[in-house]
Amino acid sequence: MVVRDPLAEPSDLIRSVSRALRVLESVGRAPKGLTVKQIARRCELTVATTYHLVRTLAYEGYVIRREDGTYIVGLEIADRYRELVGAFRGPPAVGESLRRAVLDTGYSHYLGRFVGGQVAITAATEGPRSPYLEDLVPGFDEGAHATALGKTLLATLTTEQRLRYLRESGMRPFTTGTLTTTEAFEADLAAGERRGMQLELGQYRPGVACAAVLVSADKDVERRVALACALPASEMMTSARVVRAKLLATARGIADYLVDDT
Missing domain, CATH: 1.10.10.10 (Winged helix-like DNA-binding domain superfamily/Winged helix DNA-binding domain)
Structure with a gap:
C-alpha cells in the first residue's frame, strides 16, 4: 500500500x-x-x-x-496492467530476446530498472528449468537487496544513494542467507563487480539462485536496465561461467534494441 x-x-x-x-x-x-x-x-x-x-x-x-x-x-484493471507491462518492457524485440534466452537455457529471465526511485521488475519470461517464483512479476521489487537483479541496479548508485535506499526500504530477511547489514551487502556488491556478474545463492528463496548483469548504464538513473535469470542453486554452482556468458550476450542484444527505441 x-x-x-x-x-x-x-x-x-x-x-x-x-x-x-x-x-x-x-x-x-x-x-x-x-x-x-x-x-x-x-x-x-x-x-x-x-x-x-x-x-x-x-x-x-x-x-x-x-x-x-x-x-x-473489474477487467479494465487487467487491461491497464498489460499496458503498463508493455511500456515497462520496451519494444517487442526486447520481449523476443527474453523468449530466445529462455528457449536457449530453460531458465526464467527478468528485466528490471528504477521506476520512481524504486527497483522494479519490468519484464519476466518463465523458463521450465527454473523454480517458480510467484513474487518475481512485473512491479516493484521489495527484495532488491536479496536479488541479483536488485543488486545490479543498486550497484550503479553512489554509496550514499545506495545506503539511503536500503535504509528506507529495509533489509528484510527472506531466508537465513539474506544479507541484512549494509556492511555485508557492500562487500557482496564488490565481489560481484570483480566477478562481472551479481549473484545470490538462496538469499531470496531457499535452493534458488539468481544472476544478473547490467544492460544499460545510462546517466539517467531511470534508464538503467538490468537482466537476470533464476535457476536452481545447485546448477549455479557448476555453471556460473556459462550463465554469465549467456547473460552478457543477451544483454548486448537488448541494449541495441533499447538504443534503437530512443
Whole structure:
C-alpha cells in the first residue's frame, strides 16, 4: 500500500479522483469482494459518496458488482496492467530476446530498472528449468537487496544513494542467507563487480539462485536496465561461467534494441 506524505499533497488535488482511487485500492485488496458500506468504512467516506464513486467505477469497468451486492476489481484493471507491462518492457524485440534466452537455457529471465526511485521488475519470461517464483512479476521489487537483479541496479548508485535506499526500504530477511547489514551487502556488491556478474545463492528463496548483469548504464538513473535469470542453486554452482556468458550476450542484444527505441 502506498504511504502518502500529507505535506506533499498538491494544492490543486482533485478530491473526487483521490477518493475514487482509494475506493479502487480497497476493493483490490479484498479478493472476496466488499459491499458499499464496507468500502465506505475502509475509506472513511460517507455511504452516499461511496455509492456514487462505486457506480462510476463500475460504469467504466474498473469494478464489477456481483449478485450478492459486493464489488470486485473489474477487467479494465487487467487491461491497464498489460499496458503498463508493455511500456515497462520496451519494444517487442526486447520481449523476443527474453523468449530466445529462455528457449536457449530453460531458465526464467527478468528485466528490471528504477521506476520512481524504486527497483522494479519490468519484464519476466518463465523458463521450465527454473523454480517458480510467484513474487518475481512485473512491479516493484521489495527484495532488491536479496536479488541479483536488485543488486545490479543498486550497484550503479553512489554509496550514499545506495545506503539511503536500503535504509528506507529495509533489509528484510527472506531466508537465513539474506544479507541484512549494509556492511555485508557492500562487500557482496564488490565481489560481484570483480566477478562481472551479481549473484545470490538462496538469499531470496531457499535452493534458488539468481544472476544478473547490467544492460544499460545510462546517466539517467531511470534508464538503467538490468537482466537476470533464476535457476536452481545447485546448477549455479557448476555453471556460473556459462550463465554469465549467456547473460552478457543477451544483454548486448537488448541494449541495441533499447538504443534503437530512443
